[in-house]
Amino acid sequence: MKPAQNSLNAxxxxxxxxxxxxxxxxxxxxxLRNTEKLLEQVPDNWEVVSLKAIFMYYNDEQQxxxxxxxxxxxxxLGSDFCWHIYGLIYKAQKNYIEAVKCFLQAIKKGxxxxxxxxxxxxxxxxxxxxxxxxxxRHKILTKKSNMIVNWIAFIFAQHLIGxxxxxxxxxxSAEQLIQKDQQNPIKKVEMNEFKLYxxxxxxDAKDYQKAKQSINAFKNDITDxxxxxxxxxxxxxxxxxxxxxxxAAKHLLELQPQNWKYYQLLKKAxxxxxxxxxxxxxxxxxxxxEQSGDKFKTNFLKFIDPFFQKSLPSLFRExxxxxxxxxxxxxxxxxxESYLNAGPIQKLWALMLxxxxxxxIKQYEKSLQLVEEAITHTPTLHELYxxxxxxxxxxxxxxxxxxxxxxxxQLDLADRYLNNKTIKYALRANMVYLSQELxxxxxxxxxxxxxxxxxxxxxxxxxxxxxxxxxxxxLAQFYLIFKHYQEMYDDxxxxxxxxxxxxxxxxxxxxxDAMDTRYSAKYFIETAGLMxxxxxxxxxxxxxxxxxxxxxxxxxxxxxLQKLQQKQEEExxxxxxxxxxxxxxxxxxxKKFDLSGEYLLSQLKTEQxxxxxxxxxxxxxxxxxYHNKEINFQAFKQLxxxxxxxxxxxxxxxxxxxxxxxxxxxxxIVNHKYQLMLIQYLNSYKGPQLQYVQEYQQDLNxxxxxxxxxxxxxxxxxxxxxxxxxxxxxxxxFNVQQLESNDLEFLQExxxxxxxxxxxxxxxxxxxxxxxxxxFQQAQQTQQVSQQ
Amino acid sequence: MEQNPKLAxxxxxxxxxxxxxxxxxxxxxxxxxxxxxxxxxxxSDFSTLGYYNDIAVGAITARIEEKDGRKTAYIMxxxxxxxxxxxxxxxxxxxxxxxxxxxxxxIRTIYLHMxxxxxxxxxxxxxxxxxxxxxxxxxxxxIDPPHxxxxxxxxxxxxxxxxxxxxxxxxxxxxxxQQ
Numbered sequence: 001m002k003p004a005q006n007s008l009n010a011x012x013x014x015x016x017x018x019x020x021x022x023x024x025x026x027x028x029x030x031x032l033r034n035t036e037k038l039l040e041q042v043p044d045n046w047e048v049v050s051l052k053a054i055f056m057y058y059n060d061e062q063q064x065x066x067x068x069x070x071x072x073x074x075x076x077l078g079s080d081f082c083w084h085i086y087g088l089i090y091k092a093q094k095n096y097i098e099a100v101k102c103f104l105q106a107i108k109k110g111x112x113x114x115x116x117x118x119x120x121x122x123x124x125x126x127x128x129x130x131x132x133x134x135x136x137r138h139k140i141l142t143k144k145s146n147m148i149v150n151w152i153a154f155i156f157a158q159h160l161i162g163x164x165x166x167x168x169x170x171x172x173s174a175e176q177l178i179q180k181d182q183q184n185p186i187k188k189v190e191m192n193e194f195k196l197y198x199x200x201x202x203x204d205a206k207d208y209q210k211a212k213q214s215i216n217a218f219k220n221d222i223t224d225x226x227x228x229x230x231x232x233x234x235x236x237x238x239x240x241x242x243x244x245x246x247x248a249a250k251h252l253l254e255l256q257p258q259n260w261k262y263y264q265l266l267k268k269a270x271x272x273x274x275x276x277x278x279x280x281x282x283x284x285x286x287x288x289x290e291q292s293g294d295k296f297k298t299n300f301l302k303f304i305d306p307f308f309q310k311s312l313p314s315l316f317r318e319x320x321x322x323x324x325x326x327x328x329x330x331x332x333x334x335x336x337e338s339y340l341n342a343g344p345i346q347k348l349w350a351l352m353l354x355x356x357x358x359x360x361i362k363q364y365e366k367s368l369q370l371v372e373e374a375i376t377h378t379p380t381l382h383e384l385y386x387x388x389x390x391x392x393x394x395x396x397x398x399x400x401x402x403x404x405x406x407x408x409x410q411l412d413l414a415d416r417y418l419n420n421k422t423i424k425y426a427l428r429a430n431m432v433y434l435s436q437e438l439x440x441x442x443x444x445x446x447x448x449x450x451x452x453x454x455x456x457x458x459x460x461x462x463x464x465x466x467x468x469x470x471x472x473x474x475l476a477q478f479y480l481i482f483k484h485y486q487e488m489y490d491d492x493x494x495x496x497x498x499x500x501x502x503x504x505x506x507x508x509x510x511x512x513d514a515m516d517t518r519y520s521a522k523y524f525i526e527t528a529g530l531m532x533x534x535x536x537x538x539x540x541x542x543x544x545x546x547x548x549x550x551x552x553x554x555x556x557x558x559x560x561l562q563k564l565q566q567k568q569e570e571e572x573x574x575x576x577x578x579x580x581x582x583x584x585x586x587x588x589x590x591k592k593f594d595l596s597g598e599y600l601l602s603q604l605k606t607e608q609x610x611x612x613x614x615x616x617x618x619x620x621x622x623x624x625x626y627h628n629k630e631i632n633f634q635a636f637k638q639l640x641x642x643x644x645x646x647x648x649x650x651x652x653x654x655x656x657x658x659x660x661x662x663x664x665x666x667x668x669i670v671n672h673k674y675q676l677m678l679i680q681y682l683n684s685y686k687g688p689q690l691q692y693v694q695e696y697q698q699d700l701n702x703x704x705x706x707x708x709x710x711x712x713x714x715x716x717x718x719x720x721x722x723x724x725x726x727x728x729x730x731x732x733x734f735n736v737q738q739l740e741s742n743d744l745e746f747l748q749e750x751x752x753x754x755x756x757x758x759x760x761x762x763x764x765x766x767x768x769x770x771x772x773x774x775x776f777q778q779a780q781q782t783q784q785v786s787q788q
Numbered sequence: 789m790e791q792n793p794k795l796a797x798x799x800x801x802x803x804x805x806x807x808x809x810x811x812x813x814x815x816x817x818x819x820x821x822x823x824x825x826x827x828x829x830x831x832s833d834f835s836t837l838g839y840y841n842d843i844a845v846g847a848i849t850a851r852i853e854e855k856d857g858r859k860t861a862y863i864m865x866x867x868x869x870x871x872x873x874x875x876x877x878x879x880x881x882x883x884x885x886x887x888x889x890x891x892x893x894x895i896r897t898i899y900l901h902m903x904x905x906x907x908x909x910x911x912x913x914x915x916x917x918x919x920x921x922x923x924x925x926x927x928x929x930x931i932d933p934p935h936x937x938x939x940x941x942x943x944x945x946x947x948x949x950x951x952x953x954x955x956x957x958x959x960x961x962x963x964x965x966q967q
Contacts, residue, residue: 086803344871378845378869379814379842380807380844409854411810413802413806782826
């Protein structure tokens with residue numbers, strides 16, 4: 001960083017330089033002290049004030065530091081130094097858009113600092129300001145055109161804004177420079193990347209002739225043949241040269257015969273292609289789907305026999321896809337049954353596969369019966385206990401499912417997969433504490449799931465806590481996950497320049513895609529849905545409390561309130577006793593990650609605060625899409641009442657489309673209810689955006705009547721929803737609290753319903769849970785003894 | 789059914805101890821304490837699990853004892869899961885143990901306790917060169933009849949002399965010990 005130029009004498013100038021060094025060395029305490037001393041001599045020097053600002057920022061006075069830096073800039077608009085500092089504070093705050101603006105000012109005001117220019121250009125990539133990036137990369141290149149990295153950055157920048165002609169020209173210059181530079185010869189792997197990138201660039205530019213020439217010319221420079229043939233395939237498909245595309249796919253299959261994707265590419269290029277020439281289990285297994293009748297029967301037996309003879313327990317995975325075809329089920333079952341009377345191992349696999357078969361066709365009782373038989377036959381095979389746990393889980397026997405999974409885990413304590421599976425079942429049986437204990441067995445001492453960003457675990461814990469209605473700790477877990485996703489993106493910042501230097505531009509482009517779609521992931525969508533649901537519950541809770549506080553209480557109500565408070569006390573006591581809120585972690589850790597949610601709740605005192613946070617999640621959620629409709633729907637439905645209450649017509653329209661797109665056989669009826677709510681809202685909308693909404697307005701009664709004509713009402717839940725719909729049509733309140741059911745699906749839909757189901761009131765399994773915990777702890781002690 | 793299926797052997801450690809426990813519980817009539825299982829881990833040299841197709845189907849455990857100044861191997865547990873009997877796995881487990889013991893020449897015999905009513909067991913052991921050397925009355929407390937034999941195999945019968953047959957009564961021994 002360049003020191004200030006004006007109004008400092010030589011000694012002061014020296015002190016100033018020392019301060020800048022302290023800033024670089026991150027010695028903020030001393031920096032602040034010394035800056036203040038210098039300011040006593042030159043109180044009007046705004047560049048020194050700037051330094052004070054950034055030191056304050058790093059001494060836990062963030063807001064004041066930012067304010068002061070801003071002031072310094074406005075008092076001295078011409079100072080590149082002040083702009084630079086102001087930008088650094090924004091960057092520290094991760095407000096990259098503002099940081100870029102400040103740095104550009106600093107550059108414009110004359111700071112000759114190529115490092116700053118490069119950092120700014122990288123920030124522009126981060127904020128996807130590709131135009132700005134291209135301008136700055138050009139500037140850097142003109143200054144230092146003898147550095148190859150500046151050329152590569154320039155080429156990439158031109159690529160990103162679609163200036164392919166310029167990019168190609170620059171590539172020739174870059175190639176010449178690479179050849180000339182004998183001191184730092186390009187590595188083979190770098191050359192490989194650079195050549196692949198050039199082919200990619202030509203394809204992106206739709207200059208297919210150039211791409212074709214490059215593919216032929218570069219072959220000797222390329223070592224990553226998978227990437228090479230993938231590009232080739234892509235190109236020939238675009239050119240419509242089927243035969244060449246087929247050849248490329250065949251090359252890919254030589255390299256990776258177990259990759260189903262490449263068989264699909266082959267089939268896509270030539271639908272007539274006969275895949276059966278590939279005699280491996282992957283292809284033969286997949287091809288079974290296309291056969292029927294006797295031919296299927298013969299080939300199926302031929303396919304499964306080696307698995308029985310060589311004893312490969314993975315068979316079911318290879319044939320699971322056949323369960324979409326009902327007519328095959330009997331043949332599959334009979335084929336498995338034919339091994340029941342062969343040798344002991346064959347009988348074992350037959351029992352296991354039959355159990356999986358009945359699980360797959362949703363006959364859980366039968367599945368359990370068979371797996372029990374298999375366990376009696378071979379009690380040492382842990383896979384069997386997992387199959388058992390899965391079937392028990394489907395029957396909503398969560399305690400028993402945990403016990404089965406834990407049995408599998410005990411049989412092989414070295415197996416991390418079994419451990420993680422057991423954790424999931426423990427969480428489903430509401431044992432947060434035990435799940436933490438289990439997780440610790442595979443973590444290095446001192447590490448924790450929050451530092452490691454173990455989203456699957458946090459989500460499981462959060463879901464359990466929400467189910468138990470511990471809102472603070474539950475919301476805290478979801479909020480942590482949300483932050484991980486932001487961190488994931490910000491971590492990218494370090495990689496742009498790295499990738500440019502290493503020529504891995506193709507990977508960088510893939511990272512762009514991965515990052516731009518990162519929220520369309522199962523874990524995020526589930527998290528966002530649960531967060532919005534949890535915040536809805538928090539809102540209701542606060543409203544209830546508000547009502548209680550406002551009202552003058554009758555003696556009877558006072559008594560009730562006392563009872564309620566007493567119950568809450570008891571619950572708190574239980575929570576502490578069973579450490580449900582995560583007490584296996586140290587107090588510091590709990591505080592650092594706000595595991596109790598105390599801090600988060602303190603930020604959510606008013607309804608407006610809650611809505612604001614809901615909105616943060618909703619804004620992201622509404623633009624996501626995952627390939628599992630059920631998961632999408634469970635999250636999106638949480639947005640319905642939110643958008644209606646917020647009076648957001650356009651988003652409601654978008655949401656309506658999302659609900660329609662994610663309709664499945666099993667969510668059809670629930671889905672209808674939410675659509676009904678949205679359409680009713682849209683029908684009543686009369687605001688300025690009416691023209692966009694009108695298309696969706698329709699006769700609600702007809703919409704509803706038509707729907708119920710088309711479906712069959714099967715369950716109690718269906719009935720309730722129908723009556724709920726009637727209430728919606730008549731604009732009448734629907735009293736959820738009076739509803740009763742034990743069914744989990746029902747409770748998912750009406751979490752505030754009165755229920756006898758254990759999981760939505762207080763958990764009656766505490767004794768059992770306590771038992772499991774002490775059993776686990778005993779076993780651990782014995783293991784510790786035996787390890788010594 | 790393949791011919792002469794082969795067992796693979798693997799050590800018993802604290803990570804797979806539960807497998808050994810399951811095999812022992814399913815194959816032996818005696819109930820052992822937790823402590824017994826932990827102790828097993830200290831005798832890992834002469835203890836092994838037998839794997840068939842990567843599945844643990846049997847186990848044998850033994851320890852070395854000193855008897856009258858001479859070293860002998862004592863088989864503590866030995867069993868193969870029901871479904872995997874008659875495939876020669878017992879023989880393979882026993883041979884594996886004998887091979888390990890033979891590498892210690894100072895160990896001259898292997899012995900074990902066998903319940904008197906275990907006819908099939910006796911046939912098996914006598915096929916492998918074990919002899920009844922002691923009839924021990926009232927050895928068990930939880931099965932009926934409570935008596936057992938001590939079966940002993942001389943590893944070097946051409947060199948070592950035969951062992952005379954004796955009778956003992958555990959109850960009486962205990963009474964004497966108490967006095």
